[in-house]
Amino acid sequence: MSLLFEEIDSQETPLGVVSLRRRRMPALGDRDIYEVKLGEEFLMSSLFVDAEEALSTLGLAAVQGDRLSVVVGGLGLGYTAVAALKDQRIKELLVVDALDAVIGWHKKELVPLGKVLNADARNRYVHGSFFDLATAPAVGFDPQCPGKKFDAILLDIDHSPSEYLDAANASFYSTEHLSLMAEQIRPGGVFAMWSQNLPDPEFEKLLGSVFERIESHVISFYNPFQNCESTNSVYVCVKGEA
Structure with a gap:
């Protein structure tokens, strides 16, 4: 193990080997950078979290009312969940992840935000x-x-509506399956989703077949590796009252 790099954990999962790594890059200052990889593919880095946090802030800003029940799909390094819990209206937060290893990293506080999530009684992990x-x-x-209904469902799992972490996820992006999910959202509630790409007009059209109002947001952030601005997007969809 180098002082500049450590593999904290690596486990076999149904999707392949998932690993948690920590590194330091002197050019980026005195801080630890956490990374998640699936096989040889990078899934997330703590260097780039603006859009993951915006998923919560933009999604919840569109929700009316108090004592909110919220679902986060995809735990990652915990940034979307922690950003959601900053909204004091939240009564309960369910964080759903298919990888028990990722939930374990947070429960064991192998990642920095695990301690924050574990200390908040509103947070609950769901393995599934x-x-x-x-x-x-x-x-x-x-x-x-x-059969419980929620005020908001915030999704950050696939890379985009057409680039999937698992090919089996593709069927979700259809009017039929989005409608089934929308049955679990209260009238006036919100579905929000992260994508690594700019907004896709075809996906916006698909979302419009299920939800009453759709807004797409482009999130810009500095990429030190490319020395330029990078972008992700967040779709925010409001369910009709009727």
Whole structure:
């Protein structure tokens, strides 16, 4: 192990080997950078979290009311979940992840935000496939309360609506399956989703077949590796009241 690099954990999962790494890059200052890889593919870095946090802030800003029940699909390094919990209106937050290893990193506080999530009584981890639970409204996301409805569902799992972490996820991006998920959102509630790409007009059209109002946001952030601005996007969809 180098002082500048450490593999904290590596585990076999149904999707392949998932690993958690920590590194330091002197050019970027005196701080630890955490990374998640699936096989040889980089899934997330703590260097680039602006859009993950914006998923929560933009999504929840579109929700009316108090004592909110919220689902986050995809735990990652915890940035979307922690950003959501900064909204004092949240009564409960369910963070759904298919990889038990990733939940374990947070429970064991191997990642910095694990301590924040574990200390907040509103937070609860759910080990399961977001996509399976999203398309089974009679079961739903809360194992303690089948069929429960939520004020917001915030999704950050696939790279984009057309680039999937697992090919099996592709069927979710259809009017049929988005409608099944929308059954679990209260009238006036919100579905928001992160994408690594700029807004896709075809996906916006698909979202419009299910939700009453759609807004797409472009999130810009500095990329030190390329010495330029990079972009991600966040789709925010509001369910009709009727």
